[in-house]
Amino acid sequence: MKIGFIGCGNMAGAMIGGILRKKLVAPDQIIATAKTRNSIERAKKEYSIGVTPDNREAASFADVLVLAVKPVYMEEVLDEIADALKPDSIVVSLAPGKTLDWFAKKLGPDRKIVRTMPNTPALVGEGMTAICPNGNLSEEDIQLVENIFQSFGKTEITAESMIDVVTGISGSSPAYVFLFIEAMADAAVLKGMPRKQAYVFASQAVLGSAKMVLETGKHPGELKDMVCSPAGTTIEAVKVLEEKGFRGAVMDAVSACVDKGRGI
Known part of the structure; x- marks a missing residue:
């Protein structure tokens, strides 16, 4: 399994750290995008993973692609990577406010999409994440996503209609x-x-x-x-x-x- 991250900020860093601590995959099976040289060098030094300024490179590499960018940039990123994604890859969003239906309209109705809501205690391995998959994921796909997020905390499968409640309580x-x-x-x-x-x-x-x-x-x-x-x-x-x-x-x-x- 290859995991990609679009964005390498605090939450992505918490996820990468958890994945590596749990040895879900080796460092060479992870790639993250970063826009500045300082960010690229920091990620290389801290995690020994692949780092690139090219979002399309990460999209074409990943079996599971985590979108760790702010909602305001999400549409621009999706327009950039849509045709570079693997046909069967799982797209995981950390962004609040962007629905599964919104992603399906941008990426296509057959795309495997998961909406998540983690919280900042993930930074110390005690996060709590709501996981909202669309109907295209198999049970094995969902378990794979859970395994990733359980590497830095607990998870619950949650109806998308409850995502704003998750924001309030978690x-x-x-x-x-x-x-x-x-x-x-x-x-x-x-x-x-x-x-x-x-x-x-x-x-x-x-x-x-x-x-x-x-x-x-x-x-x-x-x-x-x-x-x-x-x-x-x-x-x-x-x-x-x-x-x-x-x-x-x-x-x-x-x-x-x-x-x-x-x-x-």
């Missing part, structure tokens, strides 16, 4: 979590803890709590109740969060993000 949500970590650390600093140490405590608490949800299979409410002793410190803090409308604020924020994605 694609954009690292920003909410960073804000939460920062606020907890600020409170610790207010009470006298050094800031560097406060970030470690807050961040590890979030990481460990998330792992408990994923690995125990318990409802988050049940896990919350396990921490809340009668008349204790934790339930006192939970009471304040409820009084301040914590849950409602989070729900409103996610809903606003989804609505923005849907153009509402």
